[in-house]
Amino acid sequence: MTLVIPAAGVADRLSPVWPRFTDLDVERGEGAWLFAASGRRYLDFTSGIGVTNTGHCHPRVVEAVRRQAGRLMHAQVTIARHDALYEVAEELATVVPQELDCFFLASSGSEAVESALKLARHATGRGNVVCFQGGYHGRSVGAMSITTAKTVYRGHYLPLMAGVHVAPFPYAFRHRRDPEELSRWCLAELEHLLATQSAPGETAALVVEPVLGEGGYVVPPHSFLRGLRELCDRHGILLVFDEIQTGFGRTGAMFALEHPGVVPDILVMAKGLASGLPLSAIAAPRALMEKWVPGSHGGTYCASAVPCAAAAETIRVIRDEGLVENARARGESLRRRLNAVRQRLGAPAEVRGVGLMVGCEFATPAGLPDRALARRVREGCLDAGLLLLTCGTQDQVIRWIPPLVVTEAQVLEAVGIFEAALAAALGS
Numbered sequence: 001m002t003l004v005i006p007a008a009g010v011a012d013r014l015s016p017v018w019p020r021f022t023d024l025d026v027e028r029g030e031g032a033w034l035f036a037a038s039g040r041r042y043l044d045f046t047s048g049i050g051v052t053n054t055g056h057c058h059p060r061v062v063e064a065v066r067r068q069a070g071r072l073m074h075a076q077v078t079i080a081r082h083d084a085l086y087e088v089a090e091e092l093a094t095v096v097p098q099e100l101d102c103f104f105l106a107s108s109g110s111e112a113v114e115s116a117l118k119l120a121r122h123a124t125g126r127g128n129v130v131c132f133q134g135g136y137h138g139r140s141v142g143a144m145s146i147t148t149a150k151t152v153y154r155g156h157y158l159p160l161m162a163g164v165h166v167a168p169f170p171y172a173f174r175h176r177r178d179p180e181e182l183s184r185w186c187l188a189e190l191e192h193l194l195a196t197q198s199a200p201g202e203t204a205a206l207v208v209e210p211v212l213g214e215g216g217y218v219v220p221p222h223s224f225l226r227g228l229r230e231l232c233d234r235h236g237i238l239l240v241f242d243e244i245q246t247g248f249g250r251t252g253a254m255f256a257l258e259h260p261g262v263v264p265d266i267l268v269m270a271k272g273l274a275s276g277l278p279l280s281a282i283a284a285p286r287a288l289m290e291k292w293v294p295g296s297h298g299g300t301y302c303a304s305a306v307p308c309a310a311a312a313e314t315i316r317v318i319r320d321e322g323l324v325e326n327a328r329a330r331g332e333s334l335r336r337r338l339n340a341v342r343q344r345l346g347a348p349a350e351v352r353g354v355g356l357m358v359g360c361e362f363a364t365p366a367g368l369p370d371r372a373l374a375r376r377v378r379e380g381c382l383d384a385g386l387l388l389l390t391c392g393t394q395d396q397v398i399r400w401i402p403p404l405v406v407t408e409a410q411v412l413e414a415v416g417i418f419e420a421a422l423a424a425a426l427g428s
């Protein structure tokens with residue numbers, strides 16, 4: 001294969017709005033590996049931010065994409081429908097709760113979040129939305145307006161969407177409180193919000209990530225998500241789960257909602273759905289979808305043929321190869337090994353997560369977020385060939401999101417690199 005080195009200055013044609021966490025130019029990917037243009041290979045524990053759950057270029061997904069691209073690439077869903085669309089709807093129906101039997105498909109996660117907000121407003125005739133502190137839902141105006149993970153995501157974009165209220169999320173490490181006691185407090189604060197800022201009769205939906213992603217990889221107690229369900233039922237408010245990052249096996253269940261056993265009214269999906277092709281979806285009961293006025297929402301690329309074919313095959317691969325089970329087993333091993341590192345080195349301050357969605361939070365001796373240490377460790381890992389990302393408001397959390405095809409040997413290798421990088425960072 002001929003290596004194309006970009007001419008000096010070509011990079012300047014790309015907008016600086018994209019920050020660069022590495023200076024890697026990659027040529028190809030395979031499973032958990034990325035191969036750089038330099039010839040070096042990297043263990044990819046970022047999965048393109050939780051997208052390549054089936055690993056880079058899974059042969060079955062590649063073949064499905066090739067086949068579909070040779071038959072039909074675009075028809076536009078309001079003009080003509082195709083097999084790939086029916087297939088993905090059938091496959092989705094096998095993995096989401098059976099109550100959520102009707103699907104709307106779009107391209108990006110943000111677009112799916114916008115779709116959920118628009119459906120909720122149409123279906124209820126109410127304008128307000130409640131979101132949760134630390135949540136991340138995307139970059140478009142509606143999604144950005146309910147995003148509170150960091151100010152950089154929303155700063156200087158005023159005016160944001162009106163009618164948004166923010167409730168507390170049970171982030172036990174940050175609050176230094178008992179998780180169950182904090183969960184009760186958050187639910188009581190939410191009731192207070194509904195009594196003081198947004199009356200239930202004016203509140204269309206609560207939108208929540210069942211595990212906080214960008215906000216720091218925080219797993220709330222089951223009692224919190226169950227409490228939200230109970231509160232929504234009592235007040236006639238729709239419950240929306242944003243499972244864009246947690247979906248498709250990431251947490252050791254097909255969807256994180258399975259852990260507390262809570263069925264939302266609208267489930268939002270993207271990322272792992274199509275192994276890297278742009279496809280997102282919302283699922284809701286048909287009776288709810290029927291309240292969405294035909295023609296009031298849509299888009300040129302909704303249910304695009306090649307992403308649909310990739311998604312249908314992705315779901316089959318996840319099922320056939322037992323990737324949910326692998327995520328559970330490798331995730332347990334990863335957390336056990338990281339906790340052992342914590343015992344040996346006295347850092348990170350906390351290891352937490354579920355399945356292969358694991359976070360290591362770094363804190364200073366005074367208990368403040370230690371962004372500098374997290375950065376040194378991330379950079380040390382990169383130097384040693386392991387790609388990791390950070391998250392959290394101060395980027396004080398290193399997040400582990402390898403592809404769900406990751407092997408035990410790769411987990412062992414990654415933790416070894418992490419321990420060496422952490423020991424060096426603590427000594428420096």
Ligand SMILES: Cc1ncc(COP(=O)(O)O)c(C=O)c1O
Nearest residue numbers: 108109110136137138213244245
């Ligand atoms: C939970 C969650 N919601 C929404 C989004 C936005 O998705 P996209 O970047 O595809 O627009 C993301 C992306 O990171 C996410 O993690």
